[in-house]
Amino acid sequence: MRKILAVLLLFCLLLPAGLAVAMETPDVTARAAVLLDQETGRILFSKNAHERLPMASTTKIMTAILAIESGRLDEMVTVSEYASLVEGSGVDLDAGEQKTLEELLYGLMLRSGNDAATAIAEHLAGSVEKFARQMTRRAGELGAAQTRFENPHGLEAENHYTTAYDLGIIAVYAMSLPEFREVVATSEKRISWTGRPYDRILYNQNKLLDMYEYADGIKTGWTTPAGRCFVGSSNKDGWGLVSVVLNAPQMWEDTIELMEFGYSYYHWEPLVEEGRHLKTAQVERGTADRVTLVAGNDLGLPLKENEADVLRYEFNVAEPxxxxxxxxxEVGTMEVYFGTQRIAEVPLVAASDVGRRGLFGALRNFFGRLF
Structure with a gap:
């Protein structure tokens, strides 16, 4: 046995660096998990990422998105009796109590208030059912095609489900909203309590904010059918990641392991700078025959070692x-491929003006070419 162990140890030490890293792929306890780059949405790790599962209170990420996108955070919301009686975690809202939509948003994301979720839904859509349909429709627009909502809070319902991947791309979008980022990064928030001489103090239930130095969001969830669920986000030196773990007995440990895997196994590679000359395009009936096309924005990707060498670039411009x-x-795009998979794109914009050629210019150009 000692000889076998010695041989195995020697074999591991002699492995190429790339293979040694590959053996460190996270072994998470979650039934389903995914790790995504926030900027590009590239999948850095997945486990059963497209399996339909319940998601408990991580549902509230979509509720928060619709609340923010409504542009009505300053509006006053009157809490209905139905909302005040919703079971599960809550902010202890009273029937008839008035709160701004923004206050309810904090109650929704920090305290995971089912009552706050219901009050938001009723205020914005008139009923929980109508709001749930809006949630499903918006999820589809974001690319979450395997997601369906029946309520705004995540309590058990037969046709209420998502996938780790879908929930990940919903969270990636949510983290692009400044108001959302501010809310989920808040550790403690004080909101009013009507009829009482003191305010409510809401403490963020996301322990990752204290457990992991790069953490900056997002949302916990738990029901008996869904198990422990968590959507996390982190930012290290300006590079953001989003992780999702569904039915994860060790959701905090799983999340930290995924984040560390991403930052250790991948590196951020700047590929194109905004304004960089990428190609020229033919112009029909212009004062110039061609125009320079430049990158409309910066482009970078999370890449493994040596992956940059195998990237392929394709231009999509309708010439002339x-x-x-x-x-x-904006006249086209430059698409970036890894093998056959399109993983990013950058818009192509004209670098200069090209006017339309008049009759005299057209004749001069014709005879110039003729002779």
Whole structure:
């Protein structure tokens, strides 16, 4: 046995660096999990990522998205009796109590208030059922095609489900909203308590904010059918990751392991700078025959070692362009492929103006070419 162990140890030490890292793939307890890059949505790790599962209170991420997108956070909401009596975790809202939509948003995300979720749904859509349909529709628009909501809070319902991947892309979008990022990064929030001489103090239930130095969100969840669920986010040196673990007995440990895997196994590679000359395009009937196309924004990707060498770039421009063309016009895209998978794109914009050629210019160009 000692000889066998010695041989195995020697074998591990002699493994190429790439293989040694590959053996450290996270062994998470979650039934389903995914790790995504926040900027590009690239999948860095997955486990049963497309399996339909209940998601408990991580449902509230979509509720928060619709509340923020409504643009009505300053509106006053009157809590209905139905909302005040919803079971499960809550903010202890009283029937008839008035709260701003923003206060309810904090109660929703920090305290996981089912009463706050219901009050938000009724205020924005008139009923829980109508709001749930809006949630499902918005999820589909974000690319979460295997997600369906029946309520705004995540209590058990037969046709209330998502996948780790769907929930991940919903969370990636949520973290692009400044108001959402501010709420989920808040450790403690004081909101009013009507009829009492003191305020409610809401403490964030997301322990990852204290457990992991790069954590900056997002949401916990638990029901008996769903198990322990958590959507987490982190930012290290400006590089953001989102993780999802569903039915995860050790959800905090799983999340930290996923985050560390992402930051250790991948590196952020800047590929294109905004304004960089990428190609020229033909212009029809213009004062110039061609126009320079530049990158409309910066582009970077999380890549493993040596992956940058195998990336493939394709230009999608409908040439010839028809004059006039104005500087800054978006006229196409440069798509980035890893093998056959398209993983990113950058818009192509015109670097200068190209006017439309008049009759005299057209004749001059014709005879110039003729002779």
């Amino acid at each position: 362009l028809r004059a006039p063309v104005s500087a800054g016009d």
